[in-house]
Amino acid sequence: MRVWPLLILALLLSIVIGAAAGHDWMSPADLLRALAGDTDLRSRLLIDWRLPRVLAAACVGALLGLGGTVFQGVFRNPLAEPYLLGSAGGAALGATVALLVPLAAPQSFVLPVLAFAGAWGATMLVIGISRVAGAVDAAGMLLAGVAVAAVLSALRSFLMLALSDETVSLQIVLSWVLGGVQTPTWPILGLLVAISIACLALTLLLAGRLDVLGLGETMAIAFGLNVNRFIAFAVLAGSVVVAAAVAFGGLVAFVGLASPHIARWLVGPLHRPLLPASALVGAIVVTLADAIARSALPPAEVPLGLVTAVAGGPFFILLLARRLRT
Amino acid sequence: MTSIAANNLSVRRNGATLLDGLSLSLGPTGSVAIIGPNGAGKSTLLKVLTGIDEPTAGMVHVGDRDLASLSNAQRANKIGYLPQYFEPHWDLSVAELVRLGADRSDRLAAGAIEAVTEKFELTHLGRRRWSTLSGGERARVLLAAVLVVDPPVLLADEPAASLDIRHRLDVIRALTTRRPDRLSVVVVHDLDLAFTFFERVVVIDRGKVVADGPAKALIDDTRIDEAFSVRFDRLKTPDGWLLRASTGP
Numbered sequence: 001m002r003v004w005p006l007l008i009l010a011l012l013l014s015i016v017i018g019a020a021a022g023h024d025w026m027s028p029a030d031l032l033r034a035l036a037g038d039t040d041l042r043s044r045l046l047i048d049w050r051l052p053r054v055l056a057a058a059c060v061g062a063l064l065g066l067g068g069t070v071f072q073g074v075f076r077n078p079l080a081e082p083y084l085l086g087s088a089g090g091a092a093l094g095a096t097v098a099l100l101v102p103l104a105a106p107q108s109f110v111l112p113v114l115a116f117a118g119a120w121g122a123t124m125l126v127i128g129i130s131r132v133a134g135a136v137d138a139a140g141m142l143l144a145g146v147a148v149a150a151v152l153s154a155l156r157s158f159l160m161l162a163l164s165d166e167t168v169s170l171q172i173v174l175s176w177v178l179g180g181v182q183t184p185t186w187p188i189l190g191l192l193v194a195i196s197i198a199c200l201a202l203t204l205l206l207a208g209r210l211d212v213l214g215l216g217e218t219m220a221i222a223f224g225l226n227v228n229r230f231i232a233f234a235v236l237a238g239s240v241v242v243a244a245a246v247a248f249g250g251l252v253a254f255v256g257l258a259s260p261h262i263a264r265w266l267v268g269p270l271h272r273p274l275l276p277a278s279a280l281v282g283a284i285v286v287t288l289a290d291a292i293a294r295s296a297l298p299p300a301e302v303p304l305g306l307v308t309a310v311a312g313g314p315f316f317i318l319l320l321a322r323r324l325r326t
Numbered sequence: 327m328t329s330i331a332a333n334n335l336s337v338r339r340n341g342a343t344l345l346d347g348l349s350l351s352l353g354p355t356g357s358v359a360i361i362g363p364n365g366a367g368k369s370t371l372l373k374v375l376t377g378i379d380e381p382t383a384g385m386v387h388v389g390d391r392d393l394a395s396l397s398n399a400q401r402a403n404k405i406g407y408l409p410q411y412f413e414p415h416w417d418l419s420v421a422e423l424v425r426l427g428a429d430r431s432d433r434l435a436a437g438a439i440e441a442v443t444e445k446f447e448l449t450h451l452g453r454r455r456w457s458t459l460s461g462g463e464r465a466r467v468l469l470a471a472v473l474v475v476d477p478p479v480l481l482a483d484e485p486a487a488s489l490d491i492r493h494r495l496d497v498i499r500a501l502t503t504r505r506p507d508r509l510s511v512v513v514v515h516d517l518d519l520a521f522t523f524f525e526r527v528v529v530i531d532r533g534k535v536v537a538d539g540p541a542k543a544l545i546d547d548t549r550i551d552e553a554f555s556v557r558f559d560r561l562k563t564p565d566g567w568l569l570r571a572s573t574g575p
Contacts, residue, residue, distance in 0.1 A: 076415035211426055214415045221378045222409075222472075223430045224402025269416035 065282025179305020254312020
């Protein structure tokens with residue numbers, strides 16, 4: 001398995017590129033000096049601002065890769081994606097409420113909680129609708145997800161128009177909706193890393209059963225899987241992962257779609273290797289996309305979600321075309 | 327050894343009656359062919375016996391226990407199911423598919439994977455992916471994945487229907503030559519194969535058992551002709567039967 005060292009090497013390389021990139025480009029020598037404990041202003045900016053941002057981008061990418069893999073596994077559809085299924089839309093609605101409605105608790109606490117509540121609520125709604133409409137099958141859930149995502153997106157736009165009287169807060173929500181990793185403090189980054197590792201562990205618990213589900217519902221039942229209960233549980237786990245990604249990175253499109261695809265080419269479709277590989281691919285993609293977002297139009301930042309959408313949209317169309325041809 | 331029995335099973339879906347108070351006791355050993363015209367309820371019966379579909383009324387007994395009272399793992403270990411149609415959603419390799427079949431057992435016999443891989447001539451195909459396999463190879467992979475745990479009861483739904491005759495014979499032989507303490511129940515389309523290879527034949531029509539008995543005794547039963555709405559000429563050959571159908575008077 002030569003692919004693992006290569007993936008880790010690629011991630012390290014992309015982190016170095018991410019740390020070097022920006023309004024003010026740094027050389028590898030600058031990076032080494034800063035890491036060695038240099039107290040120069042540029043070095044301190046790098047350690048206190050840029051490096052946490054780059055590592056946060058890697059974590060958000062890893063979470064998106066995991067979430068996408070779980071959703072594709074549950075829906076047994078390589079075109080499934082948190083953004084098509086309502087769960088990211090629910091998280092975004094929750095976060096919009098947190099950003100626009102003055103609440104008693106501090107925003108750093110309210111935003112992740114409401115994002116999770118939104119992702120979970122939207123996903124339960126999708127499962128509920130497809131249950132009422134008939135069987136909990138993959139196609140029914142996907143269609144219900146598309147409908148729920150459309151309604152949630154409209155609700156979010158309405159809230160943005162109705163609740164923001166000062167243009168400033170609208171600006172905040174908009175930049176967040178377009179996707180963007182905020183620069184965390186080192187303790188918050190520690191929390192994000194811990195959450196990412198916990199999400200990897202949680203999704204790895206599902207790996208064997210996701211493989212069995214991939215044989216089709218009939219064979220999965222014959223092989224002893226309680227299909228309905230497992231789907232409900234896996235969707236719940238997937239929404240935890242998506243909510244974490246959305247809380248720290250806003251709406252970043254297509255990474256959850258593309259990462260599992262690329263990872264499947266590298267390690268095959270079994271979920272035990274696929275989940276960590278997809279996390280690594282997602283981390284690499286978002287770290288590089290964030291580097292582009294920070295350095296393309298200095299001194300302004302291009303929203304991260306725009307970068308991934310511009311790159312990911314054609315990828316999605318390519319996959320669709322290949323699928324239609326076969 | 328495990329017997330399986332349907333007790334007064336009924337299945338109704340969207341106003342249609344698929345099984346109509348069907349009772350049938352199978353096993354605990356031997357080979358049983360289930361035959362009947364299209365829409366008779368053969369596939370539904372197998373799915374209810376496996377626990378994939380739930381009956382509207384009636385019960386399934388596995389040994390002396392109610393199927394519904396078994397845990398998923400117990401059910402999957404006692405009853406093997408071969409579907410009529412199988413297409414995995416992900417392009418797994420042959421070895422991975424057999425491994426997934428083996429993983430449903432909590433006490434897999436040592437060397438079971440190697441043995442089943444050899445038995446179905448898959449050793450050289452281990453790394454090949456599903457999408458690159460021929461129909462005959464796919465049938466062997468599915469057999470290996472289901473039979474790797476050697477379930478006491480095997481329920482097979484015409485797993486060979488789409489294969490050419492040579493591969494169909496291979497599959498039917500694999501299903502009917504299991505260990506003598508095992509039970510194989512196979513939905514068979516080809517009546518010649520049903521009466522040549524199986525010990526017992528069950529005829530199902532409109533959700534009910536209309537004839538049931540040892541293959542040798544049942545071959546002359548005119549209820550077979552009635553179920554299929556044809557007249558059969560029964561031709562004895564040195565190693566089995568040929569049934570030629572005609573619809574004339």
